[in-house]
Amino acid sequence: xxxxxxxxxxxxxxxxxxxxxxxxxxxxxxxxxxxxxxxxxxxxxxxxxxxxxxxxxxxxxxxxxxxxxxxxxxxxxxxxxxxxxxxxxxxxxxxxxxxxxxxxxxxxxx
Amino acid sequence: xxxxxxxxxxxxxxxxxxxxxxxxxxxxxxxxxxxxxxxxxxxxxxxxxxxxxxxxxxxxxxxxxxxxxxxxxxxxxxxxxxxxxxxxxxxxxxxxxxxxxxxxxxxxxxxxxxxxx
Numbered sequence: 001x002x003x004x005x006x007x008x009x010x011x012x013x014x015x016x017x018x019x020x021x022x023x024x025x026x027x028x029x030x031x032x033x034x035x036x037x038x039x040x041x042x043x044x045x046x047x048x049x050x051x052x053x054x055x056x057x058x059x060x061x062x063x064x065x066x067x068x069x070x071x072x073x074x075x076x077x078x079x080x081x082x083x084x085x086x087x088x089x090x091x092x093x094x095x096x097x098x099x100x101x102x103x104x105x106x107x108x109x110x
Numbered sequence: 111x112x113x114x115x116x117x118x119x120x121x122x123x124x125x126x127x128x129x130x131x132x133x134x135x136x137x138x139x140x141x142x143x144x145x146x147x148x149x150x151x152x153x154x155x156x157x158x159x160x161x162x163x164x165x166x167x168x169x170x171x172x173x174x175x176x177x178x179x180x181x182x183x184x185x186x187x188x189x190x191x192x193x194x195x196x197x198x199x200x201x202x203x204x205x206x207x208x209x210x211x212x213x214x215x216x217x218x219x220x221x222x223x224x225x226x227x
Binding site for chain 2: 001036044087093101103104
């Protein structure tokens, strides 16, 4: 099972919006609405930001939103803030009790 | 408060073994599927293993046959037995609880495993 494909890096200025894509296949992202997104600050525990493609856990800012089209899922962060700077990972169920992460995207707030 | 605390990491020689533990608190551990995820320094997250509430376990090809996940519900503890360790297994290992829609929440702080001679 190959890792999902994410851009290595994205950037934006405070207040702007950025979108991080996550491309899989018809065997994982395309087949299941079990895509989640995680924010990871180095040295800390990863934090769940989006689950089931577009649902936000309690306590996560509504500036974070998720969507999916075909084999590609996306995470959009609006109203960028300095504290959003982190690594972001998508994650999907791939069938047969196998799970797969994306390669990760480094978000830089300029 | 829901909490996961990993332990057991350290330095081990290539070919050696190590057992990681993850102590859970603040929730009914026995009813949740649990997982291990690792991050090699400078690389991304990699799903390493999962175990459901019935004790059925699952692995990706990269560790299948070398790693064994298990749980002891009476002690609210998750384990990862790692054998035939290689330099490429050097990573921070996290445990995580599976929740809504197959998402992982929360995660522990991680424990560092270094495989080196």
